[in-house]
Amino acid sequence: MTTANTTNPANTHGAPRVSVLIPCAPRQRYLEETLLSIQKQTFQDWEVVLVLDGECEENRRMAAVLPADRIRIVVTARPRSGAAAARNAGLPECRGDLVAFCDGDDLCEPERLARQVAEFDRRPTLGMLATWSRRFASDTGADLGPLHGPTESQALARRLLLFNPVTTSTVMVRPEAVREAGDFRDAAKNCEDYDLWLRILGRAEVAALPEELVRYRVHEGQNSRRAKLLPQSGLLRREKVAAARRLGVSVPVTRIKHLAWVGVQVANRRW
Known part of the structure; x- marks a missing residue:
């Protein structure tokens, strides 16, 4: 079930340039703040595709903070389908030639879309573009420090072969890069984002x-x-x-680094 509008005030000639895809569990208390951060973007040729992973009137009320012709609502066929299924349900509804991921409790700085669109325009072979981010405590607003990782293509690819340095809410993609990689996978529960980034590597x-x-x-x-x-x-x-094979990187070294990564997770009691 979907509800969708066919116009966008920032683009009177058809589809918006950017679709912001937001999956949302029922009773997402921070959704309105997230949507307001999109509304404040300096780049205004966007639409929001909000995926309700289960019908929720509270989320619909918060969605009304945006004009009706700037937001399209998709409801998953099965409630609580999970992040992978929710994003996959929303992707076909995204009309933009770029898709920005954002979770329903994170906030985008005003220049986010503008900076990423400019970089995609500058680099036609780019399929996926993340940014750095900064953590904050929801209850107090206290700064909890930065989340930084490699930025150059080769360095980021090699880091992804070791662990995931990318925050999903920072990522913008060309939709075809996601389709060619096979979309998000339910089988990759709890790491569906990292799984997709790995499958994009060497393809874009x-x-x-x-x-x-x-x-x-x-x-x-x-x-x-x-x-x-x-x-x-x-x-x-x-x-x-x-x-690693697509990138021409040593497979034995990749396997060894993966085992080392597993060891670190176990030692830190993250599993």
Whole structure:
């Protein structure tokens, strides 16, 4: 079931340039703040595709903070389908030639879309572009420090072969890069984002901007996925090896680094 509008005030000639895809669980208390951060973007040729992972009148009321012709609502066929299914439900509804991911509790800085669109315009081979981000405490607003990673394409690709330095809410993609990689996968529960990044590697260029353009919310009750990755170790290893082959990187070294990464997670009791 979908509700969708066919006009966008920032683009009177058809589809908007950017679709902001936001999956949302029922009773997402921070959704209005997230949507307002999109409304304040300096780049205004956008639409929001909001995926309700289960019908929720409270979320619909918060969605009304945006003009009706700037937001399109998709409801998943099965409630609580999970992040992968929710994003996959929203992707076909995205009309933009670029898709920006954003979770329903994070905040985008006003220049986020403008900076990323400009970089895509400058680099036609780019398929996925992340940014740096900054964590903050939801209850107090206290700064919890930066989340920085490599920005240059080769360095970011090599880091992704070791672990995931990318915050999902910072990522903008060309939709065809996601389709060619096979979309998000339900089988990669709790690491569906990392799984997709690995499958994009070697199929499209990846990079990141060295700017903190997203504020990543840390709050009580937030889903911590670190403790749930052990069942996915084999899946991630296979995708790392496949990506290494596409990139022409040593497969034996990739396997050894993956084992080292597993050891670190176990030692830190993240599994």
